[in-house]
Amino acid sequence: MPDSPLVALAPGVSPVPGEDIHTPRPFRIVQVKREVAGVFTWKLAACDGNPCACRPGQFNMLTAFGVGEVPISVSGDCRNQGELVHTIRAVGPVTRAMENLKRGAVVGVRGPFGRSWPVDEITGYDVLFVTGTIGLAPLRPLILEVLARRQEFGKVVICYGSRGTHDILYEADLHTWRGRFDTNVHVTVHVAPSGYRGRVGSVAAAVRIARIDPLSTQAFVCRSEAMTRPAVDALAERGVTTDRIWTTLERSMKCGVGLCGHCQFGPTFMCKDGPVYRFDTIERLFGMREI
Amino acid sequence: MVQDRGLGPTLAAHPFFDDMDPVALETIVGCAANAVFRPGEFIFRQGEAADNFYLVREGRIALEIYVPGRQGGIVVETVEAGEIVGWSWINPPYRWSSDARAAATARVLTLDAACLRNKMEDDRTLGYELYKRFVPVMARRLAACRLRIVELATEPEG
Numbered sequence: 001m002p003d004s005p006l007v008a009l010a011p012g013v014s015p016v017p018g019e020d021i022h023t024p025r026p027f028r029i030v031q032v033k034r035e036v037a038g039v040f041t042w043k044l045a046a047c048d049g050n051p052c053a054c055r056p057g058q059f060n061m062l063t064a065f066g067v068g069e070v071p072i073s074v075s076g077d078c079r080n081q082g083e084l085v086h087t088i089r090a091v092g093p094v095t096r097a098m099e100n101l102k103r104g105a106v107v108g109v110r111g112p113f114g115r116s117w118p119v120d121e122i123t124g125y126d127v128l129f130v131t132g133t134i135g136l137a138p139l140r141p142l143i144l145e146v147l148a149r150r151q152e153f154g155k156v157v158i159c160y161g162s163r164g165t166h167d168i169l170y171e172a173d174l175h176t177w178r179g180r181f182d183t184n185v186h187v188t189v190h191v192a193p194s195g196y197r198g199r200v201g202s203v204a205a206a207v208r209i210a211r212i213d214p215l216s217t218q219a220f221v222c223r224s225e226a227m228t229r230p231a232v233d234a235l236a237e238r239g240v241t242t243d244r245i246w247t248t249l250e251r252s253m254k255c256g257v258g259l260c261g262h263c264q265f266g267p268t269f270m271c272k273d274g275p276v277y278r279f280d281t282i283e284r285l286f287g288m289r290e291i
Numbered sequence: 292m293v294q295d296r297g298l299g300p301t302l303a304a305h306p307f308f309d310d311m312d313p314v315a316l317e318t319i320v321g322c323a324a325n326a327v328f329r330p331g332e333f334i335f336r337q338g339e340a341a342d343n344f345y346l347v348r349e350g351r352i353a354l355e356i357y358v359p360g361r362q363g364g365i366v367v368e369t370v371e372a373g374e375i376v377g378w379s380w381i382n383p384p385y386r387w388s389s390d391a392r393a394a395a396t397a398r399v400l401t402l403d404a405a406c407l408r409n410k411m412e413d414d415r416t417l418g419y420e421l422y423k424r425f426v427p428v429m430a431r432r433l434a435a436c437r438l439r440i441v442e443l444a445t446e447p448e449g
Contacts, residue, residue, distance in 0.1 A: 133446050163443065190439055194355050194363030195331065197394045201368050202435050202442070209371065226445040230438050 013053045013112055021257055024063045024108025027052075027084065032103055035087060036167040039134060040099055041075065044084040047106065051081035055116030056141035057248060057276040061256045062086060063108030064101065068094035071253040071271070073138035074112065078145065084109065087137040087169075113256040115276045117142040117220065117246060119149075126154035126217040128210055128240070130231045132161040132203050135222035136169050138248050138275075142220060143177070150182055154217075157184045157210045161203035164189050165196065184211060203227075204234035214239030221247040221279075229286060232279055242280040249282075250275050298323045298400065305346060307375060307424055315420040318410055322403040328352075328393035334376070341385045342405035344377035350397035352376050355390040364390055368432075378425050380404030 019025070031043040046052055054060070054074045063069040070092070076085020090099040101107065119142065127146055131139050146153055158177060162168045168187065178185035186206035188199040199206065203223075217240050221231045228247055235245055249270050252262040258272035266285040268274065279286075299320045302308050308316060326345075328334055334345065337357055345352070349372050355364035367389070370376050376399070379387050385408075411418035 132442070135446075161442075190443060192353075192366040194366060194392075196353065196366050197330065197351070199351070199369050199371075200353065200366045202439050204435065204438070205371075224442075224446045227438070227442050 013055050013058070013116075021110060024061070024069070024110050026106050027109045029101060029103050029105050029107065030083065032101070035169055038090045038099075039087060039169065040090070041085060041087045042098075042107075043076070044086065044107065044109065045082065046084075046109075052084045052109075053081050054078050054084070054112035056119065056145055057117035057138065058112040058114045059138075059250070059253070059256070059271075059275060060084065060086065060109050060111035060113070061253075062088075062098070063110070064094055064097045065106070065108060067097040069108070069110075070094045070098075071113075071250060071256060073248070073250070073275075075137040075140045076144075077148075078141045079148065087134065087140075089134050110256060113271055114274060117248075117276050118218075119145055122218040123149075123152040124154065124216075125244075126212045127156050128207075128212050128217050128219040128235075129158045129160075129222075130203060130207055130219060130235070131159070131222040132227065133163065133167070134169060135224070136160055139220060139222045140170065140173070147177070147180070147183065155184070155212055156182065157186070157212055159186045159188075159203050159206040159210060161188045161190070161206070164191050165193070165198075186210065202230075204230055207231065207234040207238065210238075212238070212240075217244060219245045221245060223247075225249065225251070242283055243278060245279040247277055247279055248275045249277060298325070301348075301400065302346075306373070307346065311424075312416055312420050315414070315417040318414065318417055319402065319407065319421075322406045322410075324401050324403075326399050326401045328397045328399065330393055330395055332393050334391040334393065334397075334399075335387050337387055337390050339387050340405075341377060341379035341387050342403070344375060344380050344402050344404050345391075346400040346402065347372050347374050347376060348398045348400060350399075351394040352397050352399075353392050353394040355392055357390065366394075369394060375425075375428055377404070378429055380408065381421070381425055 026047040027044040028047055029042050030045050033041040035041055056078055059071045059073045061069050062072050072086045072088055075087040088095050090096045129139055177183050188201050188206050192200050219235050219240050221228055223231055232245055251270055253271045254260045254262040256271045258269040263270040302320055352370045353366045354368045355366050357364045
């Protein structure tokens, strides 16, 4: 059991009251955008025309009918309730099947589920985003909301890393955000061609030079579990304590509603108590190999 | 009239030389010089004698590895302002293990490593002061490199 109780975050929006949370709602694919290799983004609209409310950090269970269902984070602007945006990486049979679906196809959506990123709770703070590769997808709605409410926050810094210059996700968005006078964006790649003038190295190195006030910073980390701890350590070196670091964990989520137990993480269920966690509430669990 | 105080204050103020033995620092100052490299200019090439090391004051330096059969090298790391470039000077056979190229205009302090190597043989305090500072840099970069391997192995493409 963790020493401190799980933070009672704003729980986020729930599925429409009265709706069967076990039955997928039909949604039509209105746009398919190929991002980097093996990654694509869907824009979805509900077949019944009802709004699609969700909060940054939440996820939906997406169904490719006849194939299967997977949890996918929301990755669009949650203020636009007329459409759902999901960025998907084709890695298994369900997502590979999804990759072959075209505009106009109908898919199923259950959700939204899970706790959302805290936005109202962090006003007044500097905001630092630390992510890499497809980790930017679950953070994108939060970035969009923070930038839409820019005057409510201090400095905004985005530290993003990718393998190479060929697989930078949402590159156009990164250029747009970097072009703002009130936002700093650090992009780093692991490898680059000779003559490349940008930064090559780890995201942690970018964190070390980010211009923030560490004592007044809320940091949002979205990386693989293996890289979350190094990111937290880099933040701690700067003086950002774990009670001001938020992360998202997604592991083996199947039902999305805390019933099947597949996503159990110590005393919590990632689909219900997460996927967004304040890091100090799970810090002890994070070091345990058995879970 | 502006008084030229030399590079002593610049080196003394740099975090890398923080709290250094004053006599050792004075020796190092005697081996230091300013240099500027234009974007794309090579600072050193893989295999050449490692007779200097560099303290980046401004700009960015890219470390490149030559890959046979591939046009141009691969940039494996960039070094930013405030950091040190080069530790091959301290390890036999004192040959650079990569190319270093200015990714942007780079203003550096060049330290004459060949001169310092000789002095370190006679002045063990100087040697200790430099090893004490370089070993953590090497350890940090090795740890970062290992983490990058983990990242490449565990984080998906895209």
